[in-house]
Amino acid sequence: MSVGYSPKTLAEAQEALGKRPVKVAGATDLLVIDHATGREHAAVLNVLGIAELQGIQVDDSGLNMGAASTFTQIRRSAGVVRHAPLLASAAATIGAAQIQNRATIGGNIANASPAGDSLPALLALNARIVIAGPRGRRVVPYDSFHTGYRTTLLEVDELIARVIVPLPSPTVQIFRKVGTRAAQAISKVVVAISGNRAGGSGLKDVRVAMGSIAAVPTRLLEVEALIQSEPLSAGLADRAAALVEKVITPIDDIRSTAEYRRHVAGQVVRRALLVLLEAPTE
Ligand SMILES: Cc1cc2nc3c(=O)[nH]c(=O)nc-3n(C[C@H](O)[C@H](O)[C@H](O)COP(=O)(O)OP(=O)(O)OC[C@H]3O[C@@H](n4cnc5c(N)ncnc54)[C@H](O)[C@@H]3O)c2cc1C
Structure with a gap:
């Protein structure tokens, strides 16, 4: 027999x-994990009714999303589409409509799967996570949230309350998921790229984040440095692809081989840069 809590506010949840x-x-x-393991829980807290975990708005903090926002709400939000189109794209690739109607961004982050599709998107957007618990609230940069394979900064008695994308957001935003199919596919590689146009045909403020290539969603700092070191060109796109292949160390698993992941990750970056080269402004 288990106890159920359905708090309506964070204050109620804290207790x-x-x-x-x-x-x-x-x-x-x-439910998938519980079903597979037969695990039972002595106490369960439903976060969906907590008012402070709901709603998506643009405010002084940035694009401010409740952790209980579903991916359907995220992909349909005018604020997300305008300021974080790469997150809207990520949301549109998660499961199919039935999953997007239930699955939340807070659950995706807390589940901390290396294949979670919103995670590289949040890394590329330099997001911050608002965490709440009995000791109050704290805000952490998403960069530091994942501490290892399926481990995070979240304490056992804490919730993810909100996810914030600082504004103005990058004007260049690209998201690509490579999976077996267009829907209901767990990713083999996820790539999220953001940045701003520099003078001429260059890029600045570049962030290149990937999922499914390491134990945690990862930024490729050397690739970012290379991309913004000179104007965009076909040669730069080729060298960026080669550098991606060199710096990532994906693994073989049931969804893909390391070799395929390395190759496809490089090619996704190469093609993204070629698209940007052809499209001079956003
Ligand atoms: C058929 C199917 C297809 C899927 N396809 C994809 C896909 O394409 N891409 C992808 O990334 N994922 C996919 N998933 C995985 C899943 O849908 C997502 O990870 C989803 O975002 C989880 O959110 P949820 O609200 O259902 O989380 P839950 O299952 O309710 O919770 C997941 C974990 O997060 C914790 N948690 C939930 N909310 C909070 C919170 N606010 N604060 C702290 N901890 C919290 C829970 O304790 C639990 O450990 C798929 C799942 C299924 C069943």
């Missing part, structure tokens, strides 16, 4: 969190 319940949002990961 219940002290009892260390398992948090549940859309349950699209949790």
Whole structure:
């Protein structure tokens, strides 16, 4: 027999969190894992009713998204489409419509799968995570949130409350997911690229983030430095692709081989740069 908590506010949730319940949002990961393992929970806290975890708005902090926002809400949000189109694209690739209607961004982040599609997008957008718990709230840069394979900065009695993308957001935003199919496919490689146009045909503020190529979503700092070191050209795109292949160390698993992941990751970056070369302004 388990205890269920359905707090309506963070203040109510704080009290219940002290009892260390398992948090549940859309349950699209949790139920799959519970079913596979036969695991049972003594206490469960439903985060979907917490007012402070709802809603997507643009405010002084930036594009401010409740952790309980579903991917359908995210991809349909005018604010997300305008300021974070690469996140809207990521949301559109998660599962199919049924999953997008249930799955939340907070659940995707907390589940911390290396294949989670929103994770590289948030890394490329330099997001911040608002965490809430019995000791109050704290804001952490998403860059530092994932500490290892499926481990995060989140304490057992804390919630992800909100996800914030600082504004103005980058004017260049590209998201590519490579999977077996267009829908219902777990990614083999996810690439999110952001930046701003520099003078001429160059780029600045470049962030290149990838998923499914390491234990945590990863920024490719050397590739970013190369891309912004000179104007865009076909030669630069080729060298960036070669550098991607050199710096990433993906693994073989049931979804793909390391060799395929390395090759396709490089080619996705190469093609993205060629598209930007052909399209002089956003
Ligand atoms: C058929 C299918 C297809 C899928 N396809 C994809 C895909 O293409 N891409 C992809 O990335 N994922 C995919 N998933 C995985 C899953 O849908 C996502 O990871 C989803 O975002 C999880 O969100 P949720 O709200 O359902 O989380 P839940 O299952 O409710 O929770 C997941 C984990 O997060 C924790 N949690 C939830 N909310 C919070 C919070 N606010 N604060 C702290 N911890 C929290 C829970 O305790 C749990 O550990 C798929 C799943 C299924 C079943």
